[in-house]
Amino acid sequence: MGDTDVRFYLSILIRRLPYMLAIAASVLLLAVVATRVLPTVYSANARILAENPQIPAELARSTVPTGPAEQLQIVQQQITARDNLLTLAEHLGIYEGSDTPPAPEDIVADMRSRIGFEQTPLDEPGGAIVFNVAFEASDPVVAANVANEIAAMILGRNQQQRTDRAGNTLKFFDQEVAKLGDNLNRIEAEILKFKNANKDTLPENLEFRRSQQSLLQGRLATLEQEEAELRTRRSNLIVAYAGAGQLSGTTPITPEQQMLAELNRALAEQLAIFSESSPSIKALRARINSLQSRLVLSQPKSEEKTDRVKADDASKSFGLDLQLSDIDDRLQSITREKTTIAQRVSDLTKSITATPASETALNSLERNRENVQTQYNSAIARRAEASTGEQIEMRADGGRFSLLEEATPPTSPISPRGKRILMLGAVLGAGLALGYVVLLELLNRTVRRPAEVVRLLEAYPLAVVPNIRPTAYRRRAPKRRSVFARLSAAVLPTLAAAAFYHVPLKIAFERLLGGLSGT
Amino acid sequence: MDTYAAQSQDVSRRRASDQFSETIQACVRLGREIAWGSLEPLLIDHRMMASNCIITADRSDPAHNAFDILRTRVLQTLRQNGWTSIAITSPTRGCGKSVVALNLAFSLAHQRDCRTVLLDLNLQHPSIARLAGMTDPASMEAFLKREVDVHDLLQRYGDNLAIGANSRAVHFSAELLQNGETAKVMADLRDRMKPDVLLFDMTSMLPSDDVTAFLPNVDGVIIVASAEKTTFEELETCERELAERTNVLGVVLNRCRHGPGY
Numbered sequence: 161m162g163d164t165d166v167r168f169y170l171s172i173l174i175r176r177l178p179y180m181l182a183i184a185a186s187v188l189l190l191a192v193v194a195t196r197v198l199p200t201v202y203s204a205n206a207r208i209l210a211e212n213p214q215i216p217a218e219l220a221r222s223t224v225p226t227g228p229a230e231q232l233q234i235v236q237q238q239i240t241a242r243d244n245l246l247t248l249a250e251h252l253g254i255y256e257g258s259d260t261p262p263a264p265e266d267i268v269a270d271m272r273s274r275i276g277f278e279q280t281p282l283d284e285p286g287g288a289i290v291f292n293v294a295f296e297a298s299d300p301v302v303a304a305n306v307a308n309e310i311a312a313m314i315l316g317r318n319q320q321q322r323t324d325r326a327g328n329t330l331k332f333f334d335q336e337v338a339k340l341g342d343n344l345n346r347i348e349a350e351i352l353k354f355k356n357a358n359k360d361t362l363p364e365n366l367e368f369r370r371s372q373q374s375l376l377q378g379r380l381a382t383l384e385q386e387e388a389e390l391r392t393r394r395s396n397l398i399v400a401y402a403g404a405g406q407l408s409g410t411t412p413i414t415p416e417q418q419m420l421a422e423l424n425r426a427l428a429e430q431l432a433i434f435s436e437s438s439p440s441i442k443a444l445r446a447r448i449n450s451l452q453s454r455l456v457l458s459q460p461k462s463e464e465k466t467d468r469v470k471a472d473d474a475s476k477s478f479g480l481d482l483q484l485s486d487i488d489d490r491l492q493s494i495t496r497e498k499t500t501i502a503q504r505v506s507d508l509t510k511s512i513t514a515t516p517a518s519e520t521a522l523n524s525l526e527r528n529r530e531n532v533q534t535q536y537n538s539a540i541a542r543r544a545e546a547s548t549g550e551q552i553e554m555r556a557d558g559g560r561f562s563l564l565e566e567a568t569p570p571t572s573p574i575s576p577r578g579k580r581i582l583m584l585g586a587v588l589g590a591g592l593a594l595g596y597v598v599l600l601e602l603l604n605r606t607v608r609r610p611a612e613v614v615r616l617l618e619a620y621p622l623a624v625v626p627n628i629r630p631t632a633y634r635r636r637a638p639k640r641r642s643v644f645a646r647l648s649a650a651v652l653p654t655l656a657a658a659a660f661y662h663v664p665l666k667i668a669f670e671r672l673l674g675g676l677s678g679t
Numbered sequence: 680m681d682t683y684a685a686q687s688q689d690v691s692r693r694r695a696s697d698q699f700s701e702t703i704q705a706c707v708r709l710g711r712e713i714a715w716g717s718l719e720p721l722l723i724d725h726r727m728m729a730s731n732c733i734i735t736a737d738r739s740d741p742a743h744n745a746f747d748i749l750r751t752r753v754l755q756t757l758r759q760n761g762w763t764s765i766a767i768t769s770p771t772r773g774c775g776k777s778v779v780a781l782n783l784a785f786s787l788a789h790q791r792d793c794r795t796v797l798l799d800l801n802l803q804h805p806s807i808a809r810l811a812g813m814t815d816p817a818s819m820e821a822f823l824k825r826e827v828d829v830h831d832l833l834q835r836y837g838d839n840l841a842i843g844a845n846s847r848a849v850h851f852s853a854e855l856l857q858n859g860e861t862a863k864v865m866a867d868l869r870d871r872m873k874p875d876v877l878l879f880d881m882t883s884m885l886p887s888d889d890v891t892a893f894l895p896n897v898d899g900v901i902i903v904a905s906a907e908k909t910t911f912e913e914l915e916t917c918e919r920e921l922a923e924r925t926n927v928l929g930v931v932l933n934r935c936r937h938g939p940g941y
Contacts (some may be wrong), residue, residue: 168937606910606911607910607911607932609932609935609937610935613904613930616911617915617930621904622752622753622901622930623746623748623749623932624931624932625749625782625931625933625934626936627906627935628740628742628778628934630731
């Protein structure tokens with residue numbers, strides 16, 4: 161059954177062969193017409209090499225860290241921007257030949273479809289990349305010119321972009337440094353002002369003030385001691401004068417009086433050291449008091465004597481007065497000095513007490529300054545780096561684009577690709593022809609062979625009469641002619657249509673090709 | 680006939696009866712001979728017939744084998760069932776009924792002991808006369824209305840094939856075929872011609888009711904289907920309708936480009 165089926169279908173194919181051939185031939189003819197009618201398109205290629213930085217990133221970093229691929233993408237977007245494309249089209253006069261100037265939207269769309277960017281990375285990853293910049297045009301020279309122009313634009317834009325970026329980075333850090341410097345100056349001025357305002361309470365001369373304070377206190381003690389000595393001397397002088405009798409009426413100094421004087425002196429000495437409430441001072445005072453009370457008991461006798469000598473006192477006490485006045489002068493100066501010193505000591509004490517507060521304020525100011533200083537330092541360092549990066553970019557040692565191969569006017573068009581279209585036409589024709597036969601077979605509902613009668617009626621045909629060819633061939637000829645008539649009727653209008661409507665045909669064919677090739 | 684009857688009175692009863700039946704048969708044979716002999720002979724132009732695809736007369740085309748096979752099968756079926764009359768129809772027009780009928784008739788004509796009558800009952804589109812190159816055919820309508828005698832209708836080819844062609848189309852053909860008179864005419868024809876095979880070339884089945892109307896007068900039907908023209912549906916409908924009413928001998932697949940092996 162399978163064998164007979166194959167023979168059956170083969171016989172059908174052979175019978176339909178004229179139609180199939182006609183269909184295939186007309187499609188092929190269409191393809192031929194298409195290759196003739198379709199406008200020729202030339203594509204020129206410029207190749208751009210994108211290299212990675214030549215100075216290793218570990219040594220000096222470029223300030224433009226984007227890779228070549230991203231850079232190309234950025235540049236690609238910039239170049240395919242509407243305004244840029246319009247400028248390019250106008251500059252190169254791409255649409256000058258057309259009768260009516262196309263709308264800007266059409267120009268942009270057309271230019272975009274004609275510009276091709278293609279990236280071919282070399283084998284090693286992260287290595288250099290080669291970009292293909294292609295432009296399609298009906299004139300090979302125009303195609304090459306535009307491709308070169310676009311390549312030049314890419315190179316120029318890349319360079320400009322890189323230097324711009326590097327310059328921008330440097331500028332940013334410059335501004336940063338200037339701003340921080342201003343800050344620093346301001347803070348330092350503030351500190352100076354504060355120091356000037358609080359120079360007595362600054363912590364840096366605290367030690368000096370403390371030593372001065374103790375010095376002054378020592379001095380005060382010395383002065384008091386001296387004062388006590390002077391007082392003692394004065395009383396001694398008085399006692400001595402009285403004892404020597406030079407003073408009329410004066411009695412020689414009793415041992416009690418002498419002892420009282422000594423005790424007084426001791427008390428003065430002790431007072432310089434100890435406070436009033438200390439036990440030794442109390443003891444001294446007690447002894448002085450008891451001696452004085454004893455002296456008072458024996459006073460009347462001496463008082464009489466005193467009164468007696470009072471008359472000639474003046475002359476005799478002249479020398480004593482001189483000494484006494486000397487001592488009193490000294491005592492007075494000591495008292496004045498003591499007041500001054502006490503004043504100074506109290507001032508010093510006040511300034512020392514105020515020192516911690518101003519120290520805190522100063523500290524905060526200085527901390528602030530240190531912060532700004534740190535920022536300033538790092539900004540300076542970064543500016544230096546940015547400057548290096550800029551230098552690298554200026555010298556184009558960073559990753560860069562270079563023109564590897566200029567676009568030359570192509571010698572052979574990329575479209576129409578005659579062979580491809582013809583092949584397509586052949587395949588399409590064969591497919592259509594086969595489809596035609598298959599369709600006929602699918603639509604055919606007629607009895608064809610005995611097997612079908614058997615299947616339908618479950619009975620073998622009574623007889624199978626072959627197709628009898630009449631011996632006289634008069635009837636055959638017009639039939640054959642009609643086949644040719646039909647063929648030409650099918651093909652000729654197609655050709656005529658192809659000839660007259662080649663422009664829409666071209667569009668349709670281009671769409672067909674585009675759809676088939678998937679581009 | 681009278682002399683035969685007079686002679687038979689002398690013989691014994693048994694012999695007489697044998698003789699009688701023999702005589703009857705002889706009379707019948709004679710009558711048939713007379714009837715057949717009186718037919719107008721048909722002269723045919725083989726070249727013209729060949730160009731009309733009638734190939735079994737002179738066996739010019741190897742395709743005649745198919746008709747010989749058909750003839751043998753038909754004859755066997757007829758003899759088995761004791762049938763004589765067969766209508767040849769097709770689902771639609773143009774399937775080649777008349778060609779098949781003519782070819783079958785000429786093929787049967789080669790069978791010496793078989794007398795065949797072919798009547799063109801395709802009253803709407805008569806074509807037997809044209810195909811067989813008959814010059815002045817009678818009107819079938821007139822014959823069916825007994826206006827024309829059978830001898831004037833039939834033309835004889837050789838000794839054992841008589842063809843009754845039709846000169847013109849008939850308008851109310853189904854009514855004519857269904858008429859009771861027609862059945863009588865047919866019975867009369869059988870009676871007089873005593874054919875072994877009576878072929879009726881009929882109209883196509885589906886477009887008209889001619890065949891259905893005439894079916895009571897036939898024993899069996901042959902359906903002619905034209906390869907690549909007759910659809911499955913047509914063939915199936917035709918076959919079903921005919922099988923309900925009469926005996927379908929089978930389907931002849933005409934113009935088949937693919938041999939029986941396919």
